[in-house]
Amino acid sequence: MSIIHGIDFRPSILRSALIGALLCASIASVRADNDGPATEQWRPAIHYTPARNWMNDPNGLIWHDGVYHLFYQYNPSASHWGNMSWGHATSSDLVHWKEQPVAMANNTREEIFSGSIVFDKRNTSGLAVNGKPALVAVYTSVFKEGSGHESGVQAQSLAYSTDNGRTWKAYAKNPVLTLRPESKNFRDPKVSWYAPGGYWLMTTVVADAHVVKIYKSSNLIDWEFLSDFGPAGVAGNGVLWEMPDLFPLPLDGDANRPMWVMLVNINPGSIAGGSGVQYFVGTFDGKTFNAENLPVQGADLSEHRWLDHGADYYAAGTFADAPDGRRVTIAWMSNWDYADRVPTSPWRGAMALPRDLALRTIDGVPRLVSTPAREYLALVNGVAASRWKALTVRSTTKPLDLANRTAPQDIDLVVEPYTAKRAGIVVAAAADGSRQTRVYYDTKAGTLTVDRTRSGDTDFSPKLSGRHIVYLPLNQGKIHLKVVLDKSSLEVFAADGRTVITDLVFPKAGDDRISLFAEDGEARFSDIAVRPVR
Structure with a gap:
């Protein structure tokens, strides 16, 4: 198997990735941010990690024109959190990844926090160029001094690409959605197409209020509030809700029995301590998500539903438009309890294996099951x-x-x-x-x-x-x-x-x-x- 963190060999990428150093034995002497010697013995071989610097939440997950796109929170300058931008990697098989240039960089006005990407094939946004529909990124702007917003305010903005995600242009009238009054905890928009209603859906969070806010739009620009979900599940003092994702799955493989799943990433307070992913199963009528089989208030953490019971699975999201109606998820393989201390250099952060999700009745209750993506299984089985x-x-x-x-x-x-x-x-x-x-x-x-x-x-x-x-x-x-x-x-x-x-x-x-x-x-x-x- 080839190394999963493949590098683009264009000159601009050679510089940022230190490709020469990565391909020679002297890598052990490379240093980054005074974090210590390079630790190539710990660099993943079958999980994506950037060549160098900090990475956390996966963003903008989409399959488009035969390519899986993995965008992610990235610090282009150092191996600690900061300067939040969108890194980018691509794969044709969810196994071999190629690192691409930084997609959207932080600037003097904003940092680029988490979000999602959709393919606007109907050109509902009017952002097509020369008849070519756009990929539209909906992301959280975290505003800086001089931006026209109080420093630290979070709101949802747009950027679009008509060259298959290589370059991005910010929408001229950003942000497209903000709270009144403005909030420093309003973030992580996940957008999808709701076919029964013929409109776009957005889930986003007010992180410290333990609320998922649901909106709809006909054009990705003007958003109408639909409903709130929460607080529910794990929502104690100090817990933050992040990175929501709402999607349907057939129960027990029966397309005539769809149910809806809501992923909510939480930090801290998970089953393994620190960061984790809770989920809810229920119904969605185009306006309101109603969860079923909720644990009673104050229930033990083991009574809640967890996508993963380990310590290092967070910010899970699913790929838009995955072929064959699949629901494929990927997550950041770390934990905010110690992510900044993980002893790797010159990179810090990796992604878990992509996984196929299914909804199966277990002990009389619908539950999510996760298996390694079928592309990975096909490869290793050979x-x-x-x-x-x-x-x-x-x-x-x-x-x-x-x-x-x-x-x-x-x-x-x-x-x-x-x-x-x-x-x-x-x-x-x-x-x-x-x-x-x-x-x-x-x-x-x-x-x-x-x-x-x-x-x-x-x-x-x-x-x-x-x-x-x-x-x-x-x-x-x-x-x-x-x-x-x-x-x-x-x-x-x-x-x-x-x-x-x-x-x-x-x-x-x-x-x-x-x-x-x-x-x-x-x-x-x-x-x-x-x-x-x-």
Whole structure:
């Protein structure tokens, strides 16, 4: 597999990406912002990350003319948050990404915060050029002194492109939507086409009020308020709601049974601490979203619905116009509790794997399930695997003999805990076992755990949570796990996507052993396949 953070070889990009340094052995001596030596041993191979500098929320997700566009919050100047602009990457397959020039840069009037992009094929906005319909970005302007707004005010603005997203022009009459009185927490517009009504929908948030505001427009410029959703779910003091996304999905694959899903990213207060993604399922009548099966007020966090139960999955959004009616999501793989301390250089920030979403009835209730995007699955399934049909482990740890331990690994296995107290898999382990990351099932508790307390570099932040646990019943005494292990991350897809746990890990050099283990009893493992993802 080619490196996922491919670089555009035009001269302007060569300078900003330091492509020469990235392609030579002297990379270890490169420094960025005095953050320390380069840490290429932790640069993801199967997850997108920019060549250098800070990245956070994905923005402007769209499939257009056969290309997936990933825009994202980006600091063009440093590897810490600031100078918010839109970075840009493209892919034809959701796996191999090519970094593009900065799409929209912060300027003397505004910083460019999160937003979305739609293809205005009907030219409702009138922004087409020479008959070519525009891609229209709706984003949050954060105004600066001298802009005509109080410094820090947030409002929604437009920019448009008629060259497939390469260059963007700001709409002359920005902003197109602001609150009265103006707010410093009104942000993150997600726009989509509502076919039954023949109009555009926008969801945006008043972050500190725990409210998603829903608007409609016939032209992407003039917006009419429809309704508010919230507060609901996790909405305590200090919690911010961000990056909403409202979309339909067929229940259990039945197109005649659509339901609506609302993603709301929250920080802090998630199930794993700090940042996370809660979701709601219900109905939408073109004006109001009504969530069903809400937990009672004050319910434990485990009673709420989470798109991911790990610490490092935030700002999730979905791609507009994905082919075949798919709903594909991607998220920032980090956590605001420690994002500015993640020990990577000269870049800081990565994206999780793109995932296919589906709505499935589980225990009588509609729930989101997430699986790696089918393009990723097709690619790894074509890689030769080390296989074991069945192994039994009794109160010990059994190493797996792998020909290639240094590459990122895609691991499939079925765990039957049987009489063991705990059973699972150890990854990214030192030869003596002193450092390791463990994924295991606790038979008595009925829970799945990712334990990164000894995963390598863990002292860069006191807020780095160590164990992430989710209740998950066995199916006929077994559980299927897919573990995607990259250079600095772990994504565990359990029970065919019913539960996902995503965590950053920073193993030491040479920590590449993989083992199965059982504690205090016998466990059986079957259908084991380990594929090196080159």
